[in-house]
Amino acid sequence: MENHIEFTKWVVAQGVVINGIAAHRFPGRGLGIIAEKNLKAGEVILSVPIKALRTIHTVPTEISKHIRGKTTTHALLAAELCLDTSPQFDLWRSVLPSVADFEESLPLTWDQSLQDLLPAAAKTLLLNQKRKLKLDWASISTAFPELDYNDFLYKWMIVNTRTFYYLSSKAKKKPARDDCMALNPFADYFNHASHGCTVTFASSGYTITTEAPINSGSEVYISYGNHSNDFLLAEYGFIMDSNAWDEISLDEYIIPKLSEKQKEHLKDARVLGKYVLDRETVCYRTQIVVRMLVLPLGRWRRFVDGNDDGEGDQGVVDGYLEGVLEEYRSDVQVKLEAISSLDVGLDSQRDTLKRRWSQIDILLQAALDRLKR
Numbered sequence: 001m002e003n004h005i006e007f008t009k010w011v012v013a014q015g016v017v018i019n020g021i022a023a024h025r026f027p028g029r030g031l032g033i034i035a036e037k038n039l040k041a042g043e044v045i046l047s048v049p050i051k052a053l054r055t056i057h058t059v060p061t062e063i064s065k066h067i068r069g070k071t072t073t074h075a076l077l078a079a080e081l082c083l084d085t086s087p088q089f090d091l092w093r094s095v096l097p098s099v100a101d102f103e104e105s106l107p108l109t110w111d112q113s114l115q116d117l118l119p120a121a122a123k124t125l126l127l128n129q130k131r132k133l134k135l136d137w138a139s140i141s142t143a144f145p146e147l148d149y150n151d152f153l154y155k156w157m158i159v160n161t162r163t164f165y166y167l168s169s170k171a172k173k174k175p176a177r178d179d180c181m182a183l184n185p186f187a188d189y190f191n192h193a194s195h196g197c198t199v200t201f202a203s204s205g206y207t208i209t210t211e212a213p214i215n216s217g218s219e220v221y222i223s224y225g226n227h228s229n230d231f232l233l234a235e236y237g238f239i240m241d242s243n244a245w246d247e248i249s250l251d252e253y254i255i256p257k258l259s260e261k262q263k264e265h266l267k268d269a270r271v272l273g274k275y276v277l278d279r280e281t282v283c284y285r286t287q288i289v290v291r292m293l294v295l296p297l298g299r300w301r302r303f304v305d306g307n308d309d310g311e312g313d314q315g316v317v318d319g320y321l322e323g324v325l326e327e328y329r330s331d332v333q334v335k336l337e338a339i340s341s342l343d344v345g346l347d348s349q350r351d352t353l354k355r356r357w358s359q360i361d362i363l364l365q366a367a368l369d370r371l372k373r
């Protein structure tokens with residue numbers, strides 16, 4: 001923890017104001033934030049001024065001038081982390097997670113055969129990440145051929161997992177959402193929970209405020225957003241046992257059952273895809289698509305237009321949905337067996353995959369129990 005103490009002194013010298021919290025190691029979560037005293041609700045526990053951030057505007061021109069054409073903020077921040085060897089930032093570098101930490105947790109670094117066994121939603125996010133990384137590396141390696149790909153990948157993952165939403169007050173034109181990011185020393189120690197402290201961003205910087213009282217010695221969380229476990233796994237390398245925002249996509253099990261004509265009708269009604277099951281219910285879009293699969297077109301249209309409350313057909317709809325969920329459940333067993341038969345990657349990676357599929361099975365079973373009630 002020595003480095004964290006020194007690093008904390010350093011951030012305070014950068015204008016960061018810390019109230020009653022400190023960095024602390026939590027098993028299974030790396031570093032996080034602990035309450036060092038009893039905190040009241042509504043207490044400001046951290047303020048980070050803009051000058052303490054690393055943003056697109058703090059990337060030295062020595063670096064940015066070499067980039068030909070467009071690149072992303074993500075790429076520039078990662079390149080800066082690779083190229084900046086100034087002692088000024090040594091302390092910060094020394095408290096960041098290691099390459100091994102990322103290799104263990106982030107699917108981006110996993111063996112392809114494990115990546116192939118991710119749930120569809122996580123796989124889609126991973127493919128998108130791979131596409132962005134490839135483009136970022138192409139622009140940065142052209143400008144700095146001496147850079148090592150593995151070092152760039154490591155720094156890219158740091159940026160991916162530790163940035164906060166940031167929009168410069170000087171920006172004349174709003175950048176793309178993905179480019180609105182800043183590295184936020186010390187604030188980036190906070191781990192995620194479904195509900196956590198409030199993070200506000202203003203032209204003066206970030207403020208983190210408690211929502212509820214927190215006892216001394218407890219971990220203090222923020223929320224990275226209302227994310228499912230598939231999102232948390234792909235983007236941050238962890239899943240939660242209890243995630244209020246968990247959900248699974250049913251697209252893979254519904255869309256292939258639709259005819260081209262049915263897809264056209266659903267597209268016209270703007271309800272093609274994004275069929276979701278969460279901890280409480282299947283979404284309204286799923287109610288609509290299943291009605292498309294089981295009802296004559298006129299009856300479907302009356303439901304969509306709000307001229308029929310759908311109660312009369314609910315039994316048929318639920319029966320069809322049960323079949324879809326049972327089909328999904330038997331696929332989960334196939335995935336679990338495939339993971340068990342693999343001998344690649346780390347035990348912890350295979351264990352995370354198994355835990356995720358088991359969570360999916362529990363969500364499916366709970367939905368089936370509700371339907372059969």
Ligand SMILES: C[S@@+](CC[C@H](N)C(=O)[O-])C[C@H]1O[C@@H](n2cnc3c(N)ncnc32)[C@H](O)[C@@H]1O
Pocket residue numbers: 028029030031032095096097105161162188189190191192193235236237238239240
């Ligand atoms: C912004 S950093 C938080 C600090 C980080 N734990 C560290 O050691 O520096 C985000 C990373 O923390 C970890 N993390 C955050 N919340 C977590 C949670 N609830 N459970 C497990 N790991 C978590 C993940 O590795 C994630 O990529």
